[in-house]
Amino acid sequence: MRSKRISNNAKHNKRKNTMPDHLYSLFLTKSKILEYKKAGKRIIGTLCNGVPEEIIHSLGAMPTRLLGLSKTTENADLKLPRWLCAYARRILEDGLRGYLNYLDGVVGITSDDTKMRLYSTYTFYVKNNFSYIIQMSYVRSENSLKFFSMELERFAHKLSNHLLCNFNLDRLKESIKIYNKFRLLCKEVCGLRVIDTPKICGADWMKIMLGSVSTLKEDFNKIVEDELASLKDSEGVKDYKLRVHISGADFYDVELLQLIESLGAIIVSDDLCTATGYFSGFVNEGEEPFEDLAERYLSCSACTFTAHPNVSLIKDRIGFIKKEVERSKADAIIILRDKGCEIYGWQCSSIMEELQDFPVLLLDIDTPISLEQYKTRIEAFIESYGD
């Protein structure tokens, strides 16, 4: 056990930084998105991390990763199987309820079976002016890379036609720079989680990341830059029993993370598609931006949809998790597996096998989340492995 075990109750920052709550409110209210919309910006929803937002951004539109806010999914359940992941059902529910009426278009990608059909279901039931599904390759071969690069270029031209604006390579390069800066800042903030007295807890980190999908990245970058120094100066979390890595896919319920931390753990790293998996991996700032984007988006290690020929799909993901766990000096792992999650359904067995040296708590998540149901198990887990 490498964690600092000082007292029984985790007490987070005394001088609480307001940035996470501010950003989280942007996610919950979509106020910034509506502000952009009012100013004439087109808003394009994306259905997966695999959609290169830089392309949408370079065309003057605002890309926003869709994460449903509906807590229940009674309308979506009439259109989708109930056993499907909450991620898909909540997005469709938001669409059916009209919560996403601010969208001018939706972009999906063929990254997994659920997301592929979610795109079709969403566009079938919730009509948008623009929709496009990016064709993904599943192997990182030279041929696939070339194809994916062409596919991204095709997408850029389709969207530019819809937006009635000319596509411009220099603007794409500029957007790549803004996104790389976003990634750099996220990396820096993330670095504040892994130290002995983490400056930021897991729930706040999630709030920041959720805010990042609800603002233009240049605005997000400014907010973070302005607050970074104060965040670094903060006292940090000293009192915790267990350093925890969170593993999962499209999970973003802050309340459950808050529960875990209220019980004495500190979440020091994660591999969630909605958090660390969202920003990890830089785009090369070269002369062939589509190829650079293709390279980055085909090699997102936090996801698993591609692998090098003859390399197992899971290998990169496990490598990514191990790296994060090592970096954060986590003592234990909590897996948040949405019961209907396809990706984690496949991977969970291998991940648990590879991480057998660590204490692992597997929580099957269903929506609406019943915090009370998880409390006993989390508490027992922290008591068993923490100090």
Place this chain on the structure above:
Amino acid sequence: MAINMKMQEWNPLGYKVLYKELFKRHLARQEELLKRGRPVGWFFSFHPSELIYVFDLVSAFPEQYSAYCAARGSSTDLIDVSLSMGYGHFLCDYFKTTIGSIVKPEKATPPTMPKPDFIIGSRGLCIAHCEMADVFARFNKVPCYVVNYPYWTRDMIGRHDGFTKVPEKIDETYFEYCVASLEGLIDFLEGITGEKMSEDKFKDVFRVAEDTSKLLLEIIRLMMSKPTPGSQREICDLVFVAFFALGSMYAYDFAREAYNLIRDRVKNGVGVVPNERYRLLTFGIMPWHSLTLYEYCERLGATFPANLYVNESVHLVEADKPFESMVRRTIHFTNADYEMIYDVVEGLKEADLDGAILFENTGCRVTSMIIKPLADILEEELGIPSLIIEAPQCDPRIMSLDRAKMQIEAFLETLK
């Protein structure tokens, strides 16, 4: 059972004997090739099966094997093995059954699949096939090759024929990518066998596949005749011929005999039951553990002139366009944006349908997510209602046969 629903005499086409002969010849081929030391490959549906015969490969199909286990009662134990290993409950039944048979072969129905020397993943239907290929390759420590195809959209192919799968066009970028992916597969198989592909054999196999595909297409068209000439109990197994044996002589011989039987039935106006009361569409992977359900419905007078899952397995092969034919195999509404459902439904108009029974295969995203849009389009375009039954293809515990029968009876009552 409702009072006025009398069970009728059931008169199937007699394909059972033909399937028996087909599998006998398939297994004899396997045995012979195994003796010659030919490599064993595991393949999935919508894979270009012709290449199996071009390269003289021993072929095994996890999906077919899982269906076999489901029909013989071992799939539930095998599924439980996979769950105990930490795999998700809501994953493809074929995966869960196969992984169980790999880890606990003693629980699987013999004969189990021969151990593979390589595995081919194919994204012609679902990404689950690629994921399965990856996991199976890891367990067996063998190489894996993935053939990628797009998720087709109107923009890429225009309209398509729901039977032959011939599209108006195929956007060049995607076609070339598919061809490159298939050429990569041929290179991979050349590496596995250590032999250059025989061009002559390639042509011969595709000629056989063309003839077979035309017969299969005729069979599914003739099924739409009035009265419905055959039972879905026997038509549903056509998927194994179309998915896995297309390109073989025994598939051709089967198709020829099967065609003759159904043609004669139609010519003589004979139906699977004497009094056809309802003509139903069905879709979804068949619940292999409960295939008697089709016979039950038919005996009630509810016949199935169309099974969209079977229809999706069949496509037109043109020997002079082998690569286009291999790509065409993946152009079906279960691998396409939902606009394509309209093309398929258009072709169903001549079937004169009264309703639809749709199977929601728990764990299969591809077939299950499309069910409700399909039901909506059937209502909108053909004015017919649908009954959706939760039916995982290999796990009878989720689908009670008696409950399904009651649901169907109640549904049929509403069709009057």
